[in-house]
Amino acid sequence: MVSEKISSFFVFMFMFPCLKLLHGFIEDNIVASDRLFLVLYTCFEDLIGSNTIFDTCIVEQSTLEEYMIDTTACQKIHTRSIDVAIFIYKADTIVVEGRLNDNRLIDSYRSGGDVIKPNTVHNMIIRMKVRGPGLVIEDIDVEMPTVPHNDCIETRRTLESIKGMSIVSGFTTKARNLVGGAKGCAHLMALLMAMAPAAVQGAWTAATRLPNESQALKNYSLKRLKNTCYVWRSDGPAFAKLKQSIE
Numbered sequence: 001m002v003s004e005k006i007s008s009f010f011v012f013m014f015m016f017p018c019l020k021l022l023h024g025f026i027e028d029n030i031v032a033s034d035r036l037f038l039v040l041y042t043c044f045e046d047l048i049g050s051n052t053i054f055d056t057c058i059v060e061q062s063t064l065e066e067y068m069i070d071t072t073a074c075q076k077i078h079t080r081s082i083d084v085a086i087f088i089y090k091a092d093t094i095v096v097e098g099r100l101n102d103n104r105l106i107d108s109y110r111s112g113g114d115v116i117k118p119n120t121v122h123n124m125i126i127r128m129k130v131r132g133p134g135l136v137i138e139d140i141d142v143e144m145p146t147v148p149h150n151d152c153i154e155t156r157r158t159l160e161s162i163k164g165m166s167i168v169s170g171f172t173t174k175a176r177n178l179v180g181g182a183k184g185c186a187h188l189m190a191l192l193m194a195m196a197p198a199a200v201q202g203a204w205t206a207a208t209r210l211p212n213e214s215q216a217l218k219n220y221s222l223k224r225l226k227n228t229c230y231v232w233r234s235d236g237p238a239f240a241k242l243k244q245s246i247e
Helices: 002-025 030-043 053-066 150-162 171-179 186-207 215-225 237-246
Strands: 078-090 093-104 119-131 136-146
Touching: 078 186, 093 186, 119 186, 136 150, 150 171, 150 186, 171 186, 186 215, 215 237
Parallel strands: none
Antiparallel strands: 078 093, 093 119, 119 136
16 A cells, blocks of 8 residues: 555656646646646546545636636727725715726727727716715716717716615616616616615715714614625524624
8 A cells, every 4th residue: 555655656746747748838728728737637547546635636626617717818808997986075975986987999890891999988977975874865966078979968967867866775776767778878877876885885984984882873784784685684694693783
């Protein structure tokens, strides 16, 4: 048994550099390279033995590949970035500022054959004045520095109809009904939908920026978190623990 393990060790030490060398020959395709490494290792499995650490590592790497979409060899053609920042405006009011940018990174073609060079397609900004604790939208501004069509500018005022709404459960549905689809701009709506949950997070940061042990704040946090996601489901352990600590 000891001699078999020693033999396996020396075979392993000899074969490992060889396999890694072959692995590097096709590094332009990382996934294919790793799969070749796995196949070659399998061919020598009888000599090396199946109970080595090396074998365990291969299993882990193979498992990882099954759930990872590798883009290292792909060409990036378009990016969308959404950035949301929260500012203290007054003692009980925050400003939520959202910015959306779409950038086309390669040449594209119109139906007539005209070339469109890489450019910024959308650059849009929304600012909302939100008053807590009910998270009421008191005011809203929209800027559209870059849009693909002149008609897009006409949608700038559409979001004014959400003034007075509260960012609470059901906000997304109500907002879509008011300004979604042909009533407004799909990209402004996408930005607004990203800003709403960020407003909730920002409002909580604002409320807790100073020590506050009031029962009202604790009850508010419990109400705001309930059934907002899987972790904070009302019958889950995290919510039960939070509820117990508050009560």
